[in-house]
Amino acid sequence: MTSTPVVRERAATDVAACVALMAKTHRLSGYPAHWPLDPAGFLAPEAEIAAWVLDDGRGGVIGHASLHRAEGDPAFEPVSEMSERSSDEFAVVARVLVDPDAQGGGLGRRLMEAATAHAEALGKHALLDVLVTSDAAIGFYENLGWVRIGEVAIHLDRGLVLETYVYSAPGWPERSG
Ligand SMILES: CC(C)(COP(=O)(O)OP(=O)(O)OC[C@H]1O[C@@H](n2cnc3c(N)ncnc32)[C@H](O)[C@@H]1OP(=O)(O)O)[C@@H](O)C(=O)NCCC(=O)NCCS
Numbered sequence: 001m002t003s004t005p006v007v008r009e010r011a012a013t014d015v016a017a018c019v020a021l022m023a024k025t026h027r028l029s030g031y032p033a034h035w036p037l038d039p040a041g042f043l044a045p046e047a048e049i050a051a052w053v054l055d056d057g058r059g060g061v062i063g064h065a066s067l068h069r070a071e072g073d074p075a076f077e078p079v080s081e082m083s084e085r086s087s088d089e090f091a092v093v094a095r096v097l098v099d100p101d102a103q104g105g106g107l108g109r110r111l112m113e114a115a116t117a118h119a120e121a122l123g124k125h126a127l128l129d130v131l132v133t134s135d136a137a138i139g140f141y142e143n144l145g146w147v148r149i150g151e152v153a154i155h156l157d158r159g160l161v162l163e164t165y166v167y168s169a170p171g172w173p174e175r176s177g
Helices: 012-029 039-043 074-082 107-121 134-145
Strands: 007-011 048-055 061-071 091-097 125-131 149-155 159-166
Touching: 007 107, 012 039, 012 048, 012 061, 012 091, 012 107, 012 134, 048 091, 048 107, 074 091, 074 125, 091 107, 091 159, 107 125, 125 134, 125 149
Parallel strands: 091 125
Antiparallel strands: 007 048, 048 061, 061 091, 125 159, 149 159
């Protein structure tokens, strides 16, 4: 019998399974591009507001997404350059992962809907950043109507620099200025 995956809030007990899932997407889908020194800290940093998993209904985790505070996040840099808006008005969707064996079935869309709906419920507009070389993820976000608003370089430990595009969820800056 097959069960329909459910989006639910991530529990502390899910973190190990999410790190294992992230290792799989790192290996097979190229995200994250560089394996972090502290995988659990990368997955669930202090800046996190909320996080969700896709539960396969059989005790497995096959997807993850989270929402981070915009203050201090590189994705907010282009916004602060183009407007007077406060970082409190934004939140950053991050750590979006779908099991490579389950990609292409609409699960990533459901995770994005959960994250952006939560941002809206908090009165915040969603942003995200994506590597300029991640053609598949860029295609996914643009298919969902996200709009490229700038670029930012992210400086990681080990001297790594990631060139990223910053995207806005639909509806900004076109409508609200
Ligand atoms: C990117 C990712 C989250 C997408 O999840 P997914 O479950 O495969 O995507 P979905 O099936 O929900 O796709 C949603 C829509 O985006 C479209 N889409 C998905 N991948 C696409 C691509 N490469 N190019 C264009 N459109 C794409 C789908 O066709 C679908 O559109 P439709 O509903 O109009 O048919 C998933 O592939 C993934 O986990 N990749 C590895 C991790 C990663 O790169 N994360 C992003 C980090 S910035």
